[in-house]
Amino acid sequence: MTTVTWDREQPASRGPGPFLSVRDLSVRFATEDGVVHAVDRLSFDLEKGTTLGIVGESGSGKSVSNMAILGLHDPAYTTLDGEIWLEDTELLGAGPGTLERLRGDRVAMIFQDPLTSLSPYHTVGRQIAETYRKHRKAGKAEARARAIEMLDRVGIPQARTRVDDYPHQFSGGMRQRVMIAMALVCDPDLLIADEPTTALDVTVQAQILDLLADLQQQFGTSIILITHDLGVVARTAHQVLVMYAGRSIEQGTVQEVLREPRHPYTWGLLGSMPKLRSNVDLPLLPVRGTPPSLLAPPPGCPFHPRCDHPALVGSDVCFTERPELSPAEGHRDACYLTLAQKREIFDGQIKERL
Amino acid sequence: MFRFLLRRIAGAALILLIISAVTFFLFYAVPRDPARAFCGKICPPANLALIRHNLGMDDPLFVQYWHWLVGIFAGRDLVQFGACPAPCLGYSFATQETVFSAILDRLPVTVSVTLGAAVVILTFGIGTGMLAAWQQGRPVDKVASASSVIGASLQIYFVGPILVFFIVDSMGLLPRPAYRAFTENPLDWFVHLLIPWVVLAMIFTANYTRMTRSTMVEQLAEDYVRTARAKGMSGPTVFLRFAWRGAMIPIVTIFGVDLATLLGGAIITEQTFTLHGIGELAVRAVQNTDLPMLLGVTLIGAFAIVMLNIVVDVLYAVIDPRVRLA
Amino acid sequence: MTETLLELSGLTKHFPVLGGLVFKRQVARVHAVDGIDLTVGAGETLGLVGESGCGKSTTGRLVARLLEPTAGTIRYQGRDITHASRRQLRPVRTDIQMIFQDPYSSLNPRQTVGKIIGGPMELNGIEPSGGLQRRVQELLETVGLNPEHYNRFPHEFSGGQRQRIGVARALALSPKLIVADEPVSALDVSIQAQVVNLLQQLQRDLGIAFLFIAHDLAVVRHFSQRVAVMYLGKIVEIGDRQAIYERPRHPYTHALLSAVPEVELPTDGERRERIRLAGDVPSPIDPPSGCRFRTRCWKAQDKCATEVPPLARIEGNTEGHLTACHFPEEPTVHGRDVVIDPALA
Ligand SMILES: Nc1ncnc2c1ncn2[C@@H]1O[C@H](COP(=O)(O)OP(=O)(O)O)[C@@H](O)[C@H]1O
Ligand SMILES: Nc1ncnc2c1ncn2[C@@H]1O[C@H](COP(=O)(O)OP(=O)(O)O)[C@@H](O)[C@H]1O
Ligand code: SF4
Ligand SMILES: [Mg+2]
Ligand SMILES: [Mg+2]
Secondary structure, eight states: OOOOSTTSOOOSOOOSOOSEEEEEEEEEEEETTEEEEEEEEEEEEEOTTOEEEEEOOTTSSHHHHHHHHTTOSOTTTEEEEEEEEETTEESTTOOHHHHHHHBTTTEEEEOSOHHHHSOTTSOHHHHHHHHHHHHHOOOHHHHHHHHHHHHHHTTOTTHHHHTTSOGGGSOHHHHHHHHHHHHHTTOOSEEEEESTTTTSOHHHHHHHHHHHHHHHHHHOOEEEEEESOHHHHHHHOSEEEEEETTEEEEEEEHHHHHHSOOSHHHHHHHHHSOOTTSOTTSOOOOOOSOOOOSSSOOSSSTTGGGOSOHHHHSSSHHHHSOOOOBSSSSSEEOOSSOHHHHHHHIIIIIGGGO | OHHHHHHHHHHHHHHHHHHHHHHHHHHHTSSOOHHHHHHOSSOOHHHHHHHHHHTTTTSOHHHHHHHHHHHHHHOEEETTTEEEOSSOOOBOTTTOSBHHHHHHHHHHHHHHHHHHHHHHIIIIIIHHHHHHHHTTTSHHHHHHHHHHHHHHTOOHHHHHHHHIIIIIIISOOSOOOOOOOTTTOHHHHHHHHHHHHHHHHHHHHHHHHHHHHHHHHHHHTSHHHHHHHHTTOOHHHIIIIIIHHHHHHHHHHHHHHHHHHHHHHHHHHHHHTTOOSHHHHHHHHHHTTOHHHHHHHHHHHHHHHHHHHHHHHHHHHHHOHHHHTO | OOOEEEEEEEEEEEEEEEEOSSSOEEEEEEEEEEEEEEEEETTOEEEEEOOTTSSHHHHHHHHTTSSOOSEEEEEETTEEOTTOOHHHHHHHHHHEEEEOSOTTTSSOTTSOHHHHHHHHHHHTTOOOTTOHHHHHHHHHHHTTOOGGGGGOOGGGSOHHHHHHHHHHHHHTTOOSEEEEESTTTTSOHHHHHHHHHHHHHHHHHHOOEEEEEOSOHHHHHHHOSEEEEEETTEEEEEEEHHHHHHSOOSHHHHHHHHHSOOSSOOOTTOOBOEEEOOSOOOOTTSOOSSSTTGGGOSSOOHHHHHSOOOOBOOTTOOTTOEEOOSSOOOSOOBSOEEEOOTTOO
16 A cells, blocks of 8 residues: 555665655554544655654654654555655665565664563563574574673673563663663664653653763764653754644754744744743743644644634635645744744744743 | 462462362252162161261261361271272262272373363464464454354354264264273374364364454554564564464463363263263262262362462463563 | 641651562562651642652652551641541541542543532532532633533543643642642643643632642742652752752752753853763662662762761751752752763763
8 A cells, every 4th residue: 555666767876865864754544433644744854873853742643654664554554655765775665575674773763661662571682682683694692792782882780691681670761771772783874762761760861862872973873863852852853853743843953943943833832841940930831722633634734723823824824725844945844924923923922931 | 480389389279178178068068868878778777877877977077077188198998888098089979989099080081081172272272363363354364253253152062963963974084982092092092082172172262263363463562562573573573472472371361261161161071972081970970969979079170270270370480571580 | 938738747658568478468668758857838839859659649648648657747737637537637638639640540431520520529518609510610610621511521531631620620629738749741741831830820829739749840840939859758858949940959959950851952151960870769668778869879978878868957058948968069050060870971
């Protein structure tokens, strides 16, 4: 059911382009209640050795879009459209064999809950080693040595003995380190971290985020970091993509998006978060209402039912036509307000309240 | 692990003790007087009293129970019948043989029927369930699911004779069900028991198919299975090494629960195919109010179930390290 | 200072750990809450922060009298209610209400919203003027829900709306103190802000005191006048907002604050502390001797292992700012790096 590119001529090379390029990715699920439009024409690029932070509330399509990169959706009830280029390889149209070789080797993924994401039935050493054996055709002893080396590298004390322990014998933070060790065992080019610290305490979160940044510096890994916490993005990411209802509604560098946010939803996200130095006498600036159902996303701008500004736009396009990301390059957002209007609203009403 | 086993065995002994006591007091509280059966048509009261004494029935009930209990470990001398070596469960009132040797005689039949059926249940039930899960939503899955519903609605005493009629009488594919000693000719043993196995297994297999399918589908949606796929494990590896491991736990649990039902089913099967197993012994003991035999059979059944449940618990520990190390 | 509403002294809760051969017996104790002292003034919000498992919820449930304390006392308006009987507790029970973290499991799915909110009033024989239904609908309006929703069931509401129902239920008995245990942790960011604003509005309008439990330091700062920091069953530092967030003294408070990922990108020339602890919190079954934080503390010396530091006003602290540490840190949140984690450069 995937829209594949094999009927076209596979280009031998796309020439110099970004390391990862996602083009118009759409993911739909057929369910009993109808079709869920989980991801709707999402595009982004990722350069080598950088971190892209994807933020959005739960259900906005962050996990679904990234699982599509690894081809982890069940084709029986998933429809995928678009293109995903990892350097010269197109992944949406790639066969299962190609993807299997890719997963855990060039592209690795870590998940939110390290307890449920590790097999409770196998030792951590075995779980790390089997990835290495599979992709590097390494022998048992070599893979085990590699597992110990990885555990050591992610800061697990006494790696030599702990390699034979089971996941439930580790604390939450140590388990997430095991996950990281497992993901990095084959030195992947791309690491997708899906809310890697959401289940962890704040001091442990800080350790894990720093660890990821350190490892990136050492090995030049590109990272996609999925989170619902703009603070995590501010601390770790170079580029930011804000998702709402399965779409990208704003993207740019961290400085651009956090210092001069343009989309009303991004303002809402920023205004919802209390900060360690904000004025406590002012109430927070939440977004009113609730996120839309993806079974029947609102027409036009998906954010319009919660937005305060459609009246400023002048016509009723907010309600009827989907706004595209503009401009085409750099700091982009999908909102019909003019750049001047956005600047005026943000500087005039929002900035000093953050 | 050792402490765990010790605790389980101590618990099992306690359960057996309670079961035996309850059965003993229940059975001996029935208003029938077994001494009268030994006494014959014309029974002078003095004679009756003597027989009662010889049967040990003039002691208070709990003393009788104590003697019976001690007899299991130390043997005892029963005046009416003669010496009864340990483990002594008494003499059958009906056949005058020791209960233990009667049970020992029949044990191979019942064990054969039950074990064989268990193997059929597990291989077919789990096999079809796995196939259905692998082919989730496709025709194979639908056929497997539908046939499991039909299988579950069948009855042993109904299907048994029908199968015998077609396979044995009409087509002559297999010999009429009977027990042949495994030690003499394994093949003979096998072909003679095949129909009873299949018939007994039929009512259970469906359940295992359904359960295996649903737990496998559940396991395949688990986070750690997703992780396994995300690190490039192949489809079969994910299915067999990861998902299957987790699916085994509910299956083992239900199998532990089903053991008692399976023994019950074995009794019906033995009756249906006139196999001379413990089931037959039990049915006859009930008909004759043969108290020592009834007690013996109950205890052996309980013993088997309790022991197998310990095996199940050990299996848990083998499958799941979280149990082992808890 | 305002009138003291709630006073905890030496409050302790140990949970038994059962085990043993054949028969279960107590083999150890979880030191969930281990001798804490604190006060909450009328109309005041005291925030309780700390990492998961440090005993915040247990403290909250002790205060709401859902748990029996192992030792220590709870005074409410000067009265000792630690071991008060059900009947004696009656008036107090209506005064102290609780809001829970999970808006899904804390509401009975088979009761209508009207029943959920009105039930406690009926149970306590409260007959509002104008009738029960009127009052419930008023409450629904107060928490920002449609009064028409009186006859609906919890599953018909979103997470944020359910938390509002929970708030309305707590308000029904006109409490003086609300124990809010992570009331916004399960909600999405945008919804979280709605509920925080609602609670703050109520606190201002109705003068209700809060024991506000959360692990998010920024939310606690926003909502609480005073803050207590817990670690492994003990309060390690307590003080007003200013003291805890600008002039913290306990190393653990420093570590917590520096770990908060801030949205504000650092401006030039300004550097906040960066402290990276190693490892995780030790087990509350066998907490470290002396100062409980010493196993992760960079300032620890021999004394820390032998002497329990008292929660006291140490030199340099403002009035009401208490710190339990033998070797306190400088009262600033700027400018230093302490990295203990061996995996971090
Ligand atoms: N397998 C699935 N079948 C149907 N709907 C799904 C499936 N997986 C995710 N969804 C839906 O897709 C939407 C996006 O989910 P997800 O990407 O997990 O969100 P998040 O941004 O929280 O990671 C949600 O509405 C979710 O309910
Ligand atoms: N009912 C209980 N039985 C045993 N231990 C408990 C119980 N409730 C909480 N605990 C333990 O007490 C400690 C404190 O728990 P809790 O108060 O819930 O912490 P917090 O709310 O700060 O996360 C934890 O170690 C927890 O495991
Ligand atoms: S496009 Fe319209 S509705 Fe959407 S965010 Fe901009 S102003 Fe609001
Ligand atoms: Mg997600
Ligand atoms: Mg809690």
